[in-house]
Amino acid sequence: DAKTTQPPSMDCAEGRAANLPCNHSTISGNEYVYWYRQIHSQGPQYIIHGLKNNETNEMASLIITEDRKSSTLILPHATLRDTAVYYCIVRVGSVDGGSQGNLIFGKGTKLSVKP
Amino acid sequence: DTGVSQDPRHKITKRGQNVTFRCDPISEHNRLYWYRQTLGQGPEFLTYFQNEAQLEKSRLLSDRFSAERPKGSFSTLEIQRTEQGDSAMYLCASSLDPSRETQYFGPGTRLLVL
Numbered sequence: 001d002a003k004t005t006q007p008p009s010m011d012c013a014e015g016r017a018a019n020l021p022c023n024h025s026t027i028s029g030n031e032y033v034y035w036y037r038q039i040h041s042q043g044p045q046y047i048i049h050g051l052k053n054n055e056t057n058e059m060a061s062l063i064i065t066e067d068r069k070s071s072t073l074i075l076p077h078a079t080l081r082d083t084a085v086y087y088c089i090v091r092v093g094s095v096d097g098g099s100q101g102n103l104i105f106g107k108g109t110k111l112s113v114k115p
Numbered sequence: 116d117t118g119v120s121q122d123p124r125h126k127i128t129k130r131g132q133n134v135t136f137r138c139d140p141i142s143e144h145n146r147l148y149w150y151r152q153t154l155g156q157g158p159e160f161l162t163y164f165q166n167e168a169q170l171e172k173s174r175l176l177s178d179r180f181s182a183e184r185p186k187g188s189f190s191t192l193e194i195q196r197t198e199q200g201d202s203a204m205y206l207c208a209s210s211l212d213p214s215r216e217t218q219y220f221g222p223g224t225r226l227l228v229l
Contacts, residue, residue, distance in 0.1 A: 043117070043206050043220030044158065087157055102148060102171070103218060105157025 003027070004088045009110045012082075018075040020109050022088030025069045030092050033064060034103070035073045037084040044087065044105075047073065078113045085110050117141070119221035121207050127227045128197055135193045136224045140209030147190050148218060149182055150206040151175065158206055164190060197228045 005023040012018040024033065034049040048055055048062045050071075055062045061074040075082055087108040118141040128134050140147050145166050150158035161180070162172045166187035176182075179197075184190040194201055204225050208218040 043119075043208070043223050044218075045117070045220065046217045049217075085157075102160035102163055102173075103150075103158070104160065107155070107157055 003031075003090050003104070004106055006086075006088055006106060006109045008107065009112070011112050011114055012075075012078045014080060014113055014115050015077055018073075018078040018082065018111060018113070020073040020075075020086050020088075020111065021070065022073070023070045024088070024090045027068050027090050028092070031090045032092070033062065033068075033071050034089040034091065035060070035062065036087045036089065036103070036105075037082075038087070038108070039081075039084040047086075078111075080113050080115065083111060083113045117219040117221065119207060119209055119219050121205075121221040121224050123224055124222060125225050125227075127229065129229050130197060130199060132197055133193065133195045134197055134226065135191055136205055136207075136226075138190045138192070138207030138209075138221060140189070140207070141219055142188070144209035144211055144219070145187065146210045147184055148208040148210075149190070149192050150208065152204040152206060152223070153202075161192075194226075197226075199228045202226055202228045 032049050032051050035047040036044040038044045048057055048060050050062045050064055064071045085108040087105050089103050120139045122137045148163040149161040152158040160173050161176050162182050164184040167184050179195045182192045204223040206223045208220045210218045
């Protein structure tokens with residue numbers, strides 16, 4: 001079973017920031033938080049991941065709470081092409097040992113960006 | 116385009132027929148994963164390879180399913196005696212191990228069993 005809880009859907013106005021929450025209250029100390037998204041009829045696409053520090057890349061920012069029990073993915077200026085299902089996943093990193101590598105997806109959050 | 120390709124993109128078959136799907140990962144990636152996704156659900160893990168070795172199989176992978184990666188490059192997933200419940204999107208992903216965690220997914224093969 002997925003170890004995360006996400007709202008089933010969210011709307012966002014084009015050009016505004018999209019803030020997607022994820023609860024992972026049972027996360028272990030060696031588990032990372034990953035975000036993927038899936039645009040309709042395509043395979044999932046990696047967005048970002050982090051352990052405990054906030055992370056930013058060209059696609060998004062990831063804010064992880066100090067207790068690591070929840071996180072927020074931020075798309076700073078959402079566009080219509082960001083309409084997709086966003087998946088929050090927690091897993092052990094293989095560098096830390098023990099990871100089989102497979103991702104466990106929940107149902108994700110369907111983000112609709114509206115003009 | 117992530118660099119992972121899958122063939123065919125769509126397959127319609129009749130119940131009881133065998134089907135085979137192919138996945139070509141990014142060339143230097145030594146891990147290859149297969150997932151299945153049904154409508155409205157997230158992808159579910161089926162199996163994965165490190166080079167040519169199949170290291171894990173999900174309980175979802177019944178004995179009608181078989182996967183191979185004979186030379187550690189491309190992989191095939193075969194379903195024998197297809198059932199209507201096999202209708203799904205079959206996704207392939209690849210990654211570098213152990214230093215890189217990102218999985219790159221292909222576009223998927225959509226299977227419809229009539």
